Amino acid sequence: MRLSWRDLGMPRADRAHGKAVEISGFPATILPTPTADHFLMMAEPGCCADCVPNNPLAVVEIVADRPLKLGNGAVRLSGTWQVSVDPDGWRYQLHAAEVMPGISRRAVLAASPLFCLPVPAMAQTDGTAVDLHSHGGNLIKASYGRDSLLDVATPMRNGGMSTICLCIVGDGPVLNVSSGRIRPSRDPKPGELYDASKIQFAKLHELIRSQSMAIVRTAADLRAARASQPSVIVTSEGADWLDGKIERLDEAYRRWQLRQLQLTHYRPNELGDIQTEPSVHGGLTDFGAEVIRRCNAMGIVVDVAHGTFDLVKRAVATTTKPMILSHTALSDRPYPWTRLITSDHARAIASIRGVIGIWPVTQVANVAAYAESIARMVDVVGVDHVGIGTDQLGLQGPSAMPSYADLPQLAAALSSRFKPAEISKLLGGNYRRVFETCIA
Numbered sequence: 431m432r433l434s435w436r437d438l439g440m441p442r443a444d445r446a447h448g449k450a451v452e453i454s455g456f457p458a459t460i461l462p463t464p465t466a467d468h469f470l471m472m473a474e475p476g477c478c479a480d481c482v483p484n485n486p487l488a489v490v491e492i493v494a495d496r497p498l499k500l501g502n503g504a505v506r507l508s509g510t511w512q513v514s515v516d517p518d519g520w521r522y523q524l525h526a527a528e529v530m531p532g533i534s535r536r537a538v539l540a541a542s543p544l545f546c547l548p549v550p551a552m553a554q555t556d557g558t559a560v561d562l563h564s565h566g567g568n569l570i571k572a573s574y575g576r577d578s579l580l581d582v583a584t585p586m587r588n589g590g591m592s593t594i595c596l597c598i599v600g601d602g603p604v605l606n607v608s609s610g611r612i613r614p615s616r617d618p619k620p621g622e623l624y625d626a627s628k629i630q631f632a633k634l635h636e637l638i639r640s641q642s643m644a645i646v647r648t649a650a651d652l653r654a655a656r657a658s659q660p661s662v663i664v665t666s667e668g669a670d671w672l673d674g675k676i677e678r679l680d681e682a683y684r685r686w687q688l689r690q691l692q693l694t695h696y697r698p699n700e701l702g703d704i705q706t707e708p709s710v711h712g713g714l715t716d717f718g719a720e721v722i723r724r725c726n727a728m729g730i731v732v733d734v735a736h737g738t739f740d741l742v743k744r745a746v747a748t749t750t751k752p753m754i755l756s757h758t759a760l761s762d763r764p765y766p767w768t769r770l771i772t773s774d775h776a777r778a779i780a781s782i783r784g785v786i787g788i789w790p791v792t793q794v795a796n797v798a799a800y801a802e803s804i805a806r807m808v809d810v811v812g813v814d815h816v817g818i819g820t821d822q823l824g825l826q827g828p829s830a831m832p833s834y835a836d837l838p839q840l841a842a843a844l845s846s847r848f849k850p851a852e853i854s855k856l857l858g859g860n861y862r863r864v865f866e867t868c869i870a
């Protein structure tokens with residue numbers, strides 16, 4: 431029988447126990463790897479490395495008798511379905527898994543040398559593009575001493591990306607990898623996430639210094655930003671390190687030049703609910719509303735990515751400035767625990783003159799599919815409310831635009847549908863408008 435992700439958590443999935451089934455999804459391996467015999471699969475490509483929804487109904491554990499070839503993007507698997515009652519294990523497992531034909535697993539579009547690009551495509555990036563959400567430079571792993579920083583400034587210069595919103599991860603320490611499984615392990619200890627935020631912010635500043643990048647502190651800084659000297663907007667994905675203390679926002683603004691804050695991540699925190707877990711607060715909390723008002727007053731861009739639609743509704747009613755939703759895509763029929771958003775969710779962001787950053791997460795990982803995903807969102811909210819949020823080096827699965835050096839290719843792909851002035855808005859102009867309104 432063929433199982434769908436909508437069956438998970440329903441009697442149909444339980445009845446399939448012990449039966450031969452087929453299911454399609456996105457493998458989540460700890461490291462990019464061509465083959466694997468034990469991995470997790472999700473309905474959609476995952477967000478940030480080390481982050482998988484901890485809801486067991488959103489994940490299938492795959493166990494194969496021999497290493498399976500994992501292509502680029504979705505795979506269709508067959509195997510024997512097992513429903514586990516082990517409270518510490520994943521609920522659903524596929525044993526003796528085999529890859530089935532039927533889903534294209536084309537290789538990542540090779541990064542063409544820049545001299546192959548049509549000249550107009552290069553011109554369209556105009557060197558002022560902004561990425562609304564990035565972990566570029568290998569910041570996540572480097573912060574935890576698991577790897578070193580990578581060069582992000584050179585591909586930015588080569589591709590025409592002037593500025594990236596570079597993120598620390600607020601709840602990173604409690605999202606854990608152990609024995610082939612990625613799971614949130616526990617509640618944070620008192621002060622743990624605050625301490626971890628300081629280590630990550632310090633590493634972020636080390637990256638900026640060591641690669642001679644600039645920090646965007648003011649609207650004038652962003653106006654002046656060009657890819658010839660790449661720059662960073664200091665950002666946090668998750669405000670977990672506030673621990674409910676509003677004064678830490680002022681501290682982060684001064685000490686770390688924080689200018690963008692995503693309220694929630696993969697842990698329902700003191701600010702509100704997330705898309706990948708059951709609701710705890712009914713949306714945005716009173717503290718979450720207080721943080722938005724303080725961000726409005728201080729000049730920090732608020733990002734409601736990962737938040738539930740209920741959180742977004744109250745955030746929209748609270749804020750006096752435009753907000754962003756930095757990394758997502760449109761879904762007409764959202765899966766349970768999805769990170770994608772519906773048209774109504776998207777229109778709520780547009781209603782306060784905000785911007786939605788589109789993920790390079792596509793069925794086939796290439797810039798043409800990425801451009802289509804951007805165009806789909808433009809069809810819903812208009813060309814003034816869409817941008818790009820690459821989540822570079824934060825994605826579990828393959829990226830349709832793995833390097834900033836590929837940006838001219840994206841511009842070229844967009845040019846079949848949009849005029850140069852519109853492409854300029856999508857690649858950074860819309861975000862710059864939001865930033866200038868928030869930071870003024």
Ligand SMILES: [Zn+2]
Binds near residue numbers: 478757
């Ligand atoms: Zn994320």
Ligand SMILES: [Zn+2]
Binds near residue numbers: 477563565597824
């Ligand atoms: Zn991220």
